[in-house]
Amino acid sequence: MSTKQDRILIFGAGVIGSMYAIKLIEAGFDVTLFARSNKYKSLRENGLRYKGKSTVRSIQVNVIDTLENDDIYDFIFVTVRYDRSESALLALKDNQSKNVVTMTSNSMGFSSWLDIVGDRLLPAFPGFGGQIKDGVLHARFLPEIIAATAFGEINGVVTERIENLAKIFKTAKLPYVIKKDMQSYLITHSVSDIAMLSVLQSENKIMDKKTARTRRTARKITVTLKAYLRAIQKAGVSIDPPMLKMVLNFPNLILDLFFMTWLRTNMVRDMMLPDYANNANNEIVLLSNDLMKFLNQNDIKSEMIY
Incomplete structure (x- = not known):
């Protein structure tokens, strides 16, 4: 990992956001998780609980429920469902972070998202799934050949931020693939x-x-x-x-x-x-x-x- 520690905000504390948080924290990144209401309270009190092999484990995570405009991150991962994506991006509209990575489905293109966050948008898709049962994350991993985190610029160019994101995933030992046509x-x-x-x-x-x-x-x-x-x-x-x-x-x-x-x-x-x-x-x-x-x-x- 580079001498500068990447600062990452994960916007959404569901299955996908929790999995990325665990993997990135374990890899030594500076990770903050954005959550609200009962989820925020639970994470503050109990940490991020997940099923590891045969036992339930817990990992401490920095969690916030309010994001200031000048609270700047190298990457913001938006890990919400498609039906909540637009409201999540609106919440990030005035934040000054330069890279907003949307980890969700999309069935019609990026024009509405671009209207909100502009060229900060970096579309992606997660490489795993699972469930949260009784506050405990149960992850579901598929073979790398079937599922890996996919990301890429809308125009297909491999930019510096794409290379930086790839380094983060490589350090965290998360399978990834760079796509030329994310749409x-x-x-x-x-x-x-x-x-x-x-x-x-x-x-x-x-x-x-x-x-x-x-x-x-x-x-x-x-x-x-x-x-x-x-x-x-x-x-x-x-x-x-x-x-x-x-x-x-x-x-x-x-x-x-x-x-x-x-x-x-x-x-x-x-x-x-x-x-x-x-x-x-x-x-x-x-x-x-x-x-x-x-x-x-x-x-x-x-x-x-x-």
């Missing part, structure tokens, strides 16, 4: 989330486990995913990761079998828990609505999806 990457990821997660809820009701595991549910995901991928491709989006482009050529039967297996995993079981599902549904609804706006702006008619 395409985030829209593709949004499409996969919309296709896979929207089926777990219908008319604001969580699907029961028995129905979720049926071939019919798997086929609905298959058909929806293919339709959305074709639509964004027609709108000029480069499908990324490339393996999702291969999905378009897979027989429906193969995809059905894959999704039937996925729908039986513990991860999907957790997604169907009321607290998780209700929060995720708000995000998926907004991602879906904004994706339709993006497609309409590119003259892709909704009939193509359905």
Whole structure:
């Protein structure tokens, strides 16, 4: 790590923010976590609690619930859901920090975010997930080949701040990948989330486990995913990761079998828990609505999806 200690603010104390906080603190960075209300109080009193192997551990973290405009950080990581991203950026609008890293989905591009924080914006996407149960973080890591933190400039140029961010991730031993087209990457990821997660809820009701595991549910995901991928491709989006482009050529039967297996995993079981599902549904609804706006702006008619 460089002689100058990077100062990092993590705006959002949910699963993603907590995971980055743990990894960066352990790597020796100067980390502050922004939280509000009960979460702020809990972090102040108990530290950041997480499940480490078979035991619950705690790590102390500097936590704030108010951010002054002249409280300057090298990087601010915005780790909130998509449906809360705009309000989070508005809270950072007048802060003088130069780099705002949005660690969240995006289904229509960056114009509204740029209107708020300008060229300080650095889009990214986290490389892990999990849950917080009874105040304890339970992280879920996927193999690096499947999931790594992705980030990049909107114009695809590898700038000095991109290189500095890469050094931070390397020091913290966090897998990362630098992307040349973050908009395409985030829209593709949004499409996969919309296709896979929207089926777990219908008319604001969580699907029961028995129905979720049926071939019919798997086929609905298959058909929806293919339709959305074709639509964004027609709108000029480069499908990324490339393996999702291969999905378009897979027989429906193969995809059905894959999704039937996925729908039986513990991860999907957790997604169907009321607290998780209700929060995720708000995000998926907004991602879906904004994706339709993006497609309409590119003259892709909704009939193509359905």
